[in-house]
Amino acid sequence: MEHTAERVVLARLPSGVEIATTVHTYDGAADGPTVYVQAAQHGREINGTEALRRVHDRLLDADLAGRVVAVPVADPLTFDRVSYTTPEQLDSVNPNMNRVWPGDLDGTLHERMAATLWEHVADADAVLDLHTGSADMLTHVVFMEGHAESRALAEAFGTDLLLSEEAGEDADPEWAARDFGGKLRVAATREGIPTITPELAHNKRLAEDAIEAGVTGTLNALRHLGLLDGEPEPNGVRSSGGPALARNHLGRVSAVDSGLFRADPDREVGERVEAGERVGTLYDPTTYEVRQVVETDRAGVLYSLTREATVTAGEKLLSVALPREE
Ligand SMILES: [Zn+2]
Known part of the structure; x- marks a missing residue:
């Protein structure tokens, strides 16, 4: 296993300050698929970042078949503000990074940042985009309705609740009105890359249950895809019956x-x-x-x-x- 950590410039502020983040690459001794995993594209959603730090420790000692590319802080702009979106001075057109994928190298700040990270996404055989809920939220995993490989990845990740979300013309009109087509999960799934969005619960504070669900789930995904040996482990709090499968209906x-x-x-x-x-x-x-x-x-x-x-x-x-x- 060979690990490298590379500083990557995602965009540039008016003053010339560079917005940079670190991209970790773990190359296994054996061949296998490539998995891209990121956290904190909504910067206040820090439990995914801490989960990736723990996954890092596990991968350094692991027999890996394939490659893992991990970005613990996908959006430094919102991470520094402990926020969900950027203020208008930084990106008034696209304040939410998770509405612009696959991005645009000539676009607004968020579009440039996404486009730079998308180069790694496009090379991947599977994608995990770690988020956490803002309200009190049950840890769950979202995948695109009808995409069997994404669903299998969600089942491997585990958690007590799996939510399928309809996309495009199948979805409620509100789906398009809220630019959900620009979510990383939707953009990558449309490219045929199995992709899931784990929602680990609790933002702004490190919550042990949510972090451990993220660690177990990420390692489960790597087991499912054959990068790590073994079968996925239980990753929920329900005593029996496995995860509940439900539909994210956008209603509230x-x-x-x-x-x-x-x-x-x-x-x-x-x-x-x-x-x-x-x-x-x-x-x-x-x-x-x-x-x-x-x-x-x-x-x-x-x-x-x-x-x-x-x-x-x-x-x-x-x-x-x-x-x-x-
Ligand atoms: Zn989020």
Whole structure:
């Protein structure tokens, strides 16, 4: 196994300061597939970065067949700001890096950064794009509906919930309106590269459960693809039954007004819910008047629930995934 770490310039700021990141390459003694894995293209989503540091330690001692290319900080701009998007001074056209893939070397800052990393993506036989949720979120893996190899990769990664997301003309009109075609996962899958987006839960702080799910899942993906020996290991907290397969329907329950949202104390992400179940209340903090009794919009798995209680009208409060019957 041979490891190299290369500093790569992704773009240049107006002052001339270079935006650079480190690309790690692990070349196995034996031949095998190439896997590209990155974290923190949303810079506040740091649990993937810590997971890759631990994967690094494991790979240095491993018998690897093939090549792993790992980028622990894909977007230094948002990483430094502990943010999800850049301020308008840096990229007013494309503030969200995960809407511009495969990027453009002559485009805006995010398009240039993505295009530089895309050179590694295009060479890969599989791609893992590590994210973490902003709300309290059940750790899960997203793959493109109908892409069997991506689904197999998601199953190997593990976690208790696998979400398939429809793309393009199959998807809800909101999908295109939100530029979801520019997600790394979608752009790479459309090139025929099996790709998954693990959502490891909890941003801005290192959460041990989420990090370990990321480490086990990444190593599981490498086992599944034959870069490492052995079978994928269990990677969920459910005692039995394997992962639940569900559909990411883009639906969500939003705040009908601004105020403080209090989730009912017995609510937890990961639980099965029926449609119309009460989950919490939104109230006016000055008068205590209840503005919304917040209820689930459908039956399924409650996988996201906001805990940042100060909400503005229209903000997402919870999401329920639709179980798939197969
Ligand atoms: Zn993200």
